[in-house]
Amino acid sequence: MVELGRPVLAAGLALMDGVAKLHRELSPQLHVIASKTIADHRIPQWLAALRKLRPELAVELDVANSQQVTTAVRDREIVLGFVEGPQAPAGLGSRVLVADELVVVVAPTHPWATRTRPVSPRELADTPLVWREKGSGTRDTVWAALQIHGTPARPAAELGSAAAILATTRSGLAPAVVSRLIVAHELRAGTLYEVDLDDSLILTRKFRAIWHRSTPPSGPAGDLVDLAARIEAARPTVRRSTGN
Template sequence: MALSPHVPDLSSLELLVTVAGTGSFGAAGRELGLTQQAVSARIRTIERLIGVPLVQRTPRGSRLTDAGRLLVGWSTPVLNAAAELDAGIDSLRERRDGHLAIAASFTVAEYLLPGWLVALAAEQTAAARPRTAVHLAVHNSDQVIAEILDGTTELGFVEGPDLPPGLAHQVVARDELVVVVPPGHPWTRRAPDVAALAATPLVAREAGSGTRRAYERAVSPADPAVELSSTSAIRSAVLAGAGPAVLSDLAVHDDLATGRLIRVRVHGLVLTRDLSAVWADGSTPTGPARDLLRIATRRR
């Protein structure tokens, strides 16, 4: 049912009830954070809207007319119901904001998300808001995308350029893939060209991994020597002599700095990729998901 155009909004009703309770425009203004002039102007606006006088100014303050007293009586249960509605909405928001389910690819989960989540918790503490309980599922990029599309997860983070229909996305970081071998490997003395790299079976992530997909888009590779489902397992296999690997610079930064692994620079090959936040197309991240997305984007 459409309301009459003569029905004041809730803030106007609250103002009138406050004037009735305090007995003056000045006191009502102090209680609501308004100037006396603003209160007077608002009351005149309400009277024009309704079409009858509501407040009579006297030397000893302001008192309601008979119509004003009637309106205050009718307004009080409306304002009480609005307060209950407001409390219910706050409860829904607290329930939503109290938990956040996200999914992330291995590289993002291991090397970027921890810092983002620490920053989210710090923001909430500084704003005196309850800290969000985060449930993180770590998958390869294809599995993360599947969780977003079936509605299991509100926000995901994936690697690589291939995003199916039904997703909205935003780039949050850029990453470089590097060819790595153990010390003493022949490629540390003579780097291969792209053709030789493509012909060499590598220690690789499983199908569906963003790292593997990015490499396969740039190079038509031989079948892997071995497939492993985690970056740490691949690093161990490379060190054990199972073969070279292509890994994120984020994942092997410390190994390269200490010399445990050696980067091989292949002439003519640069492997970079976007790391993206993804969510269901047509929706917008809200609450903690929105805050986490902002933090991730800010730290690009």
Template sequence: MSTTSSAGSAGASGTSSGAPLAHRVPDLGALELLLAVARLGSLGRAAKELGITQPAASSRVRSMERQLGVALVDRSPRGSRLTDAGALVTDWARRIVEAAEAFDAGAQALRDRRDSRLRVAASMTIAEYLLPGWLIALRSQRPDTAVSLTAGNSTAVAERLLAGDADLGFVEGLTVPTGLDSAVIAHDSLIVVTAPGHAWARRGKPLGAGELAATPLILREEGSGTRQVLDTALGGLARPLIELSSTTAVKASAVSGAGPAVLSELAVGEELSARRLVGIPLEGVELRRALRAVWPTGHRPTGPARDLLSLTRAGVE
């Protein structure tokens, strides 16, 4: 009865003693050396094949013998011969090494599948004005990775990440959405712009924060990082003149003369240079924000997502 109980206990723990398995089983490198000795009949040739010195190979064999408590190799001027125990251990070692090779091949297949695609979700300004350059740089590093990009506001980016529909995200808001970790990858300023014919383009003094807050503006939709920054900085906004779902649409409306807008400086450089838009000086408030890469909490980016994150952080101001 006691024998049965003992065997059941050993089966439950997976070993016949309380010692951790790793302390009683030689590592893969040592087992590969033993297999090479068996195949080549020489410790020196086995060491050469594995790229180690003969003294290092001898030390590794002695360490295995001490660990297992049996002699494995007989050494003589004519070469190295496995003992009877060594031949038996070699058979076991071959199965362990083959299993490890199968494990490694399976893990590599998982990495290849992960590395074959990258799903990115980004808020509009980053998607339109920063990501194209980063993705071109990533393409040179990982030409076989297929990249898909979904653009939306910061709230939508967070939702895609938390649903498992994106591997890496980029947002522009003041705060990091719940459930996500982040890293600052750039900084950006918002500026007030109007068409050249607007009255603000001819004013002789800076625009006050209170006047801006009280003026109906062409705005992004609620949930966008740009609107969140502006609303927080001004302590509230007037009812929108027009509400649009993309930076490009807001900019086109401002250029048409529909009204003033507040946009990222990244988005309006060309229009300001060509005088299709005019920047309006603002006093009493600073509209500066951090641009962030985001990912689900506790799941640091790996593979192509990690490489893209490295490319973006190289340009942190």
């Protein structure tokens, strides 16, 4: 009897696998990739809004630095990406979603925490900083801004995550330049201080949606880009807050 039942069981399992595969193929899916800052601080709200609009949609999110995101979209591995940086990636379609302010921060024990005059662009360029890894949108933005005033000093450290940068900066090793989004809670708590900069140095970057020019976002991808732009346009401006 056991031998007779095996073909029936096998057929049943095959049928269940076939139904599951068909369901996966028919279910709407969206695969996107985003830079680390956007993935941590913006994508969750964008996806929540998309979920309300398209509750049947399954979204897969990959996280990388901006250079890796650009490569994945350019190579057509993923249809839609989100990056941060001063310029749009060459050869790709893009849409600016919002500007992001970068700030210089130091530990409360660092000499810059209590200085009364702004840091000049040349002084910042000459100072070893805690940097993000190469390929990061934050690094590219800061490097481009400082190069105008001289070759940036050799990094005090190069780290691959915002959490590592904040922890290292809190230790007093060196100043860091980070997104205000990332450091806002540290500034409120007084565990890091924001440093005043000379008015001639403006550190901002853009958050962008990017895609291959031959395949602009449509359907769920287009909805996500539109929702992200709408949410960012309605978001209150984050105001400057220093600890000193």
